[in-house]
Amino acid sequence: MVASKNSPSHQTAEGPSTPDGLDTLNIAALIYRLDAGVPLLADANETAKRQLHLGDGFPMADPWQWLDAHRYPAAGLDHPALLNVSSENSRQWQCFHIRQHAQPLQALKLKISPLETRADEGATRHVLIAIGEITAIDDTPGLLPQAQPHLRQVLGNLPMGVCIIDLEGYLRLVNHAFCEFFGYAESELLNAHFRKLLPSQHHQAAEKQHAASFLEALEQRRAVEVRLHDGSSRTVIIEDTISHDEAGRPQRIAFLVDITERCDIERRLQEKNRRLEYLATRDDLTGLHNRRFGLELLEQTLERSQRYGEKVAIAMLDLDHFKEINDRYGHAVGDEVLTEFSHFMIGALRSSDTLVRWGGEEFLVILPGVDRFSAQTTIDRVLKQLRQRTLSTFRLRVSFSAGVGEYRDQMSKRLLEEVDHALYQAKSAGRGCVSIAPVSSTCQERCHARMFPSFQG
Incomplete structure (x- = not known):
């Protein structure tokens, strides 16, 4: 049970810290209930419901995917409600990113404050998250910011498949040749994770390699097995490099060349060579x-x-x-x-x-x-x-x-x-x-x- 809205302990220099009270400041507010360390969205004020497209069905499972766990490697947590906040850092605005279903990636500036609970609630805790600013990183889903139209135009006209992948592994740009090769419409690939294009057995290794390459920032050329929309597999050569957008965020620009036919020819030649060698010696x-x-x-x-x-x-x-x-x-x-x-x-x-x-x-x-x-x-x-x-x-x-x-x-x-x-x-x-x-x-x-x-x- 959340403490009273009029409790002095929940007042800040900026105004009341309860969800309804923060409506007057046009600040979205969320209350998470932590049951055995699992965050459950227990309540939200009207500003949060409107800005984050929430309904009235509370409590509910967290509707977002939080993407900034790499900012807190020591804690090893992927949800801000699970951070061990103190009264000092609860006064500091922190930046997180969320993704809600097919909605654009959003950047949130928020404050995290623990809430008092009644003694009869036992181990259940509540956390108040006040959101001061919400910014859509990509107003048009999956497209690069409009400050880079020349890059979109150049890559879009290339006859080879090209995509741009962000740090979290989501596709930010796919050109026509890329979509045609995989058999998807552009809307089906934008904002999708690159896992969608790989056989399931390669997911873990590919994600690990993707994260490591951003740290090394090295150009790479490798053969990769990919999965098309119809379920078939192809072999492609991926040559990519790490660049940065105008905001300084790293991004991967990857060029794909289908080498399936070449691999099939090489395999048949190897089989013929092995057969000829066998016949020559046996x-x-x-x-x-x-x-x-x-x-x-x-x-x-x-x-x-x-x-x-x-x-x-x-x-x-x-x-x-x-x-x-x-x-x-x-x-x-x-x-x-x-x-x-x-x-x-x-x-x-x-x-x-x-x-x-x-x-x-x-x-x-x-x-x-x-x-x-x-x-x-x-x-x-x-x-x-x-x-x-x-x-x-x-x-x-x-x-x-x-x-x-x-x-x-x-x-x-x-x-x-x-x-x-x-x-x-x-x-x-x-x-x-x-x-x-x-x-x-x-x-x-x-x-x-x-x-x-x-x-x-």
Whole structure:
């Protein structure tokens, strides 16, 4: 319950501080009731009802959005009725801004005074806000002050979308190209917050970036996803700068260029490039590295071995009697066997090993970090596991012959010849086995020279 209008404690040097008494001074007055810290508009005098377009339905939820919370960062409050006012600063006029629905932004000069309450009202408090002056910042909704008609004219005639956004994030100017791009009428965008033009998931980050850029006052160029009136999304390049209006208030002038089509073309080109790269390095049937790229990987592995002294072994595998599978079941079944065999080998080998489709039913395995004996053990193990598997819809059982060799400073071509010869020996021995390539005397001499250079003449 508000204290009596005639209470001496509510008189000021300028006249009575009650809402009705301030009518005589043409001062709008509002009384807010604070229930658990939430401001509720409890009453208003006739001047306030007229100037702020209020009805007679009290109490009511606050009909305005207060926009000057950034002036009181220490308090962290967004409503003047929540400020901890003292008798000293209640005599000072303070400036706030309010926005009421689609009405223009208004600047208010006001005084805030706490009101006494009766003891039986408990924790409920009342605050009197006296408004001495109300100024509409933009008499024509959303347009810049008439002192800047040249700027409006220049920006309005540009073929690209242009908008001006104030410090709080509200659109103050939008040109025809901007409205046409987003699919809104000018009246639907003026005074709207820029959030309206963004997907909801980007609101928080965009508002944070908007506020920070005003402090840094830096020119920015960035790609942004925006939302059109019909709900579709586009990608635009925004290039903007921070300027000031004639009253010194900061504003953002943003230029938009639609790059959606360009982004789509670039994305398709990237997909094609990835596909071409895949086709250039992979076997189309099995997805394994093809022979050309496998040779490059082998050279890289051998160079690394020579540089760091690491062992490297390789194995050449050939599926046994594969021609009979093609002749009896057809090439489609043969392709199934090759594909399933490739998947089996990838699962059976280490992640550091590399499997290459060398050609037809031949496969190359690069095994870094092991010698030819360890490699032989590995390939033997894989061969035994393969014999327990069936491949293709015909549940065929297959085996392979393999030759294994070790890098000893010989050229890659020479190493491949040694392994191929060992593979031929495995086939001659009846297939389904692993043969190890012997180390030539030349390789032994090169290895000895690398390990003991001081003994060389």
